[in-house]
Amino acid sequence: MSGVLLWVNCGPKENAISLVGFARKDVRIQKRFRLCSGISFASFSSAVVEPSRSSEERVYEVVLKQAALLKEQRKDRKKGLDFDKPIEGDFTNGDLLSSAYDRCGDVCAEYAKTFYLGTQLMTQERRKAIWAIYVWCRRTDELVDGPNASHITPKALDRWEQRLTDVFEGRPYDMYDAALSDSVSKYHVDIQPFKDMIEGMRLDLRKSRYNNFDELYLYCYYVAGTVGLMSVPVMGIAPESKASTESVYNAALALGIANQLTNILRDVGEDARRGRVYLPQDELSQAGLSDDDIFRGKVTDKWRNFMKGQIKRARMFFDEAEKGVSELNSASRWPVWASLLLYRQILDSIEANDYNNFTKRAYVGKAKKLLSLPVAYGRAFLGPQKLTKMITR
């Protein structure tokens, strides 16, 4: 792949911004605590009083760092730099780069049709970068979830991480890497969320139980919250937005967490058959349930009640995410609304299946999927409306 190496020209990224500390930590933790009230979260309340740092505090540190980086980009925009304009003369072989992006687009179209459709409204430059990020995430997930997953070792993940560093330093190994290398050099995308996603895959290799929500939250951040953090700098914050960069990142993080929690609730039976239980153990036992009940897979009133609490929490994260979507660049809002509405409806489907997520896979039917697209369009361009909320909830 030396041909690829030759034509990609981007310098090493530096982590120039130091961590910003926890000036607003207490406010935020209290806010999230309110967000989760109504469900008994022993681990959550103890995170507030415990001197050791909770997962949320640790993740928030990354959010602050990412927000600080993007603030620079928002300043650049005010100075008149245009992130939607292709940068010309940057590469010795623009054709190769352009076909690298086309291949990323093909992968998206193949694996995530609705999402691919949604990206069509984004500006060409941003769309290409989102495709490149999508492909890297999909490949990373395939390492632990794909056909060769049983051969994946922590060493292989270390090699994948080294390769990631090379990509960020302008030394891509293949076409998909080259597209990513180009994208992250163009936008202020930091390597940290990418590294953290790999950390999530490491966690998946060594851990199959989560003692409490604090542990699960960290896992959800690693494998999905990170996607939100990677995407914001590319999607861009609307120039007219008055929201703080940090609040937009919080919303993006919340969407990743909400999606992953939903994914976990949808796949309880499937995961159990692989010996995995992602549900918080302390909450299971508070509900009078154990792993055995999950392996038995019988829907009981105890299970229904437990599931109601879990669904409620996932919805709270979706609500938190919704607050940030309108702050994104208008062209980026549609795919985000579409994915939010579609994923959120999986929770409705679990309810419609009478909480049988052991043997029935919750899914969103074609008609509902199709209806979600114009609803998402309406929200993206007209703003959230009561009528559309009634349709989709």
Ligand SMILES: CC(C)=CCC/C(C)=C/CC/C(C)=C/CC/C(C)=C/[C@@H]1[C@@H](COP(=O)(O)OP(=O)(O)O)[C@]1(C)CC/C=C(\C)CC/C=C(\C)CCC=C(C)C
């Ligand atoms: C518009 C949009 C959705 C952009 C994101 C594009 C992108 C880079 C997606 C990558 C997704 C990916 C392949 C992640 C790898 C890990 C993984 C598989 C996570 C699970 C996704 C669902 O996939 P699926 O149902 O196929 O799961 P299976 O593999 O079949 O089990 C996740 C549940 C998480 C995905 C997380 C997101 C899409 C986060 C989206 C957040 C944003 C785009 C931020 C939006 C900004 C604001 C301000 C709200």
Ligand SMILES: [Mn+2]
């Ligand atoms: Mn997966």
